[in-house]
Amino acid sequence: MTGPDSEFDLIRRYFAEPAGTSPDVRLGIGDDAALLGVQAGHELVVSVDTMVEGTHYFPDHPPASLGHKALAANLSDLAAMGADPLGAVLSLTLPSVDHDWLAAFSRGFLALAEQASVPLVGGDTTRGPGAISVTVLGQVPAGQALRRAGARPGDRLVVSGALGGAAAGLAFEKQRRAQGRPPDEESPDCARLFWPSARLALGRGLRNRARAVIDISDGLLADLGHLAAACGCGARVDWSQLPVDPLLEGQPEEMVRDCVLAGGEDYELLFALPPTEPLELLSLSVRTSLTVIGEFTSGSDIEVVDAHGARLDVARRGHDHFAG
Amino acid sequence: MTGPDSEFDLIRRYFAEPAGTSPDVRLGIGDDAALLGVQAGHELVVSVDTMVEGTHYFPDHPPASLGHKALAANLSDLAAMGADPLGAVLSLTLPSVDHDWLAAFSRGFLALAEQASVPLVGGDTTRGPGAISVTVLGQVPAGQALRRAGARPGDRLVVSGALGGAAAGLAFEKQRRAQGRPPDEESPDCARLFWPSARLALGRGLRNRARAVIDISDGLLADLGHLAAACGCGARVDWSQLPVDPLLEGQPEEMVRDCVLAGGEDYELLFALPPTEPLELLSLSVRTSLTVIGEFTSGSDIEVVDAHGARLDVARRGHDHFAG
Known part of the structure; x- marks a missing residue:
């Protein structure tokens, strides 16, 4: 039964951005997967980061900040590769459906998403101990990604x-x-x-x-x-x-x-x-x-x-x- | 301190596949993000799915099966889009470090990854209540992705x-x-x-x-x-x-x-x-x-x-x- 609090509707209700926010997003939330364009001559950059309640944040961490922070931590990995953001997917595990919390969390997440031009293109919500997992996708001109290896003595x-x-x-x-x-x-x-x-x-x-x-x-x-x-x-x-x-x-x-x-x-x-x-x-x-x-x-x-x-x-x- | 059970080493130890398993993977596990090639004229397909202990699996679910299943569920979303797999990232939250469990889980995950030609390119491990989140990436010739919308009466x-x-x-x-x-x-x-x-x-x-x-x-x-x-x-x-x-x-x-x-x-x-x-x-x-x-x-x-x-x-x- 797809009720008002169902998995399907939570993503739609709180996280589906208006269509057409980015020409790179060919298909956003709502199908089996999202479709994105990657520019010719570019490489795809991908990184995942998970925040767990009690390990990375307190249960009463202000939810708007939490939404912001979960995305910012991942965008930082794109920055460290020299990448331009393409899109993000969010997997949210929550002990219960708290609409005030969800509204604030999604506000924080989506405000940064808009500011950084990284549309949310997919998501998944599940009942369970609190955890927030974000995967970000970016693109970088082929061969120009910034890596950890390469420094020389004297740099x-x-x-x-x-x-x-x-x-x-x-x-x-x-x-x-x-x-x-x-x-x-x-x-x-x-x-x-x-x-x-x-x-x-x-x-x-x-x-x-x-x-x-x-x-x-x-x-x-x-x-x-x-x-x-x-x-x-x-x-x-x-x-x-x-x-x-x-x-x-x-x-x-x-x-x-x-x-x-x-x-x-x-x-x-x-x-x-x-x-x-x-x-x-x-x-x-x-x-x-x-x-x-x-x-x-x-x-x-x-x-x-x-x-x-x-x-x-x-x-x-x-x-x-x-x-x- | 990066000890033997550190976050960094767990991914390296159990999930880093031999380099060069796929020409699409330009940079795998170990940097801030992974780098993948996407073929010209193709669209990127992305989907996330999370399994939570107690909701989707029992704590004693055989770990090799769990590794297989977490990836299979995501590959099914790629199949439903008509996509060819490109790579996957795995976020693993575990109550403790159990090396037998990790060895079996990664065996199940990586066996299917090899069979389906979907290299694991990134990951994240965290201490906390058990949860497994996988994001899969695929590619499909532009305009040919299979969508949910489009059936007509009589089909x-x-x-x-x-x-x-x-x-x-x-x-x-x-x-x-x-x-x-x-x-x-x-x-x-x-x-x-x-x-x-x-x-x-x-x-x-x-x-x-x-x-x-x-x-x-x-x-x-x-x-x-x-x-x-x-x-x-x-x-x-x-x-x-x-x-x-x-x-x-x-x-x-x-x-x-x-x-x-x-x-x-x-x-x-x-x-x-x-x-x-x-x-x-x-x-x-x-x-x-x-x-x-x-x-x-x-x-x-x-x-x-x-x-x-x-x-x-x-x-x-x-x-x-x-x-x-």
Whole structure:
């Protein structure tokens, strides 16, 4: 029976966008599958990311932010490949049908989808423990995708924006909870946590410029570890150069270090820029602040040094949902 | 910390296929996203399907079958669009890391992936309540995708294979459980339940022949309802013509009717064939038994009639994970 709360109708009701939002979408929600056009001479880019209630978000996480964030995390992977978004599919598992929640969630999801030109083309809803799985599709001119492998010793290590803001937001959010106050999605000190951005324009700008790229979803040191390993390099990070998020101003040194080096969900891009590539021009053209925070080295060590070159003792930490 | 059980390593360890299994895969598991080629003049087909522990499968469902089934259900959506598989991404949420389970699950998944030429190109593992989400990608010559809309009154209603086998298997499986016996993935009476096939060759064969196509995942009457609604038609089903799965031989009439009309997970294709299109040739060319089980009508009713044309009183039922 296809009733008002049926699987079929929930997707139709909350997530079907007006037809014709993108010429690439030949067939959207409602058939066995969606149909998309991929431009000639391009490669298809695909990535999946799942957020699980209790692991990645609290049951009372503001739903509009959750919809936004589930898509933003995936768009960040497209950005890290230098891709243009094509479309997304959403699989939503919910303990029950809560229409207020669904309306807010879909509002957050679809607002970002429209802003980033990534139409929702398919979906699936199921009853069960809360989980949100998004698969994004993008396209990139053939051969120009940004990969993790490719940095060489001597390349500058560059990061976009500022670091530690999402982790700081999470710390503030936890303080609020400890005080018995509800989450506040409008609070400026949680803006990076609740409303992350994906660096899509920067990703496009790095095509044919950066030698290796990753997005920071698991923390600077963890993702730098992945990047360096893929390149067969080591890396040296200059602590004094790191762009610390303004949210962390006046916080204890230990918290700052923890948020900046190991905080997840900043969704900034971390990349290797050859010495010949002008940084300032790139920064201007993509309208994003870019900071050289160190360099790639021969060997395999990841080290963090202070302004005098002395090695800091830092644990290499980051989000890891099974080891954690 | 990227330890032996980390998110990163689980995908690498159990699901990374040897490089170069398909010329379409330019970059597989291990970067921020995968890269695929889509042939010129083709459209991209994308579909997602999630199975949740407790809703779609028991915690002790044999893991190799589960891996197979999660992919097969998605491939069936590609078949229903007439698409050729390109690749799949898998998001796996697990309560804990059980290496025996993972080894068996990935064996089942990858065996079907190889057989159907659909390489796994990306994945994500997370700790949490059990859930398996698969997104499949395929390609189809532009303009030739099979859609749900398009049938006209007078078109023959055709189904592939036999119906009710998966539901019968589930009934037998429940009997076994009631008797305290463990699930047996080798049992012939659960073959349709544990090892479903997707009708990919038939789907390809229906391009430019069928006017409207859907796969039967929610039960004959439920999916026929979707098909007829998309076409703005009604349909008449002749009960005496329905291809009943041999597993149901000798079972009570009520069980047979329930399994054949409302049983889910058969993954056969149901389609509208214009009167001019020869059925026998098609059946031979795709090596699949095809049965005319009724016709599309004007109006909007779905009715089931007996051999004398008398209308049978059947409830329109089917799987619906929220209404159920």
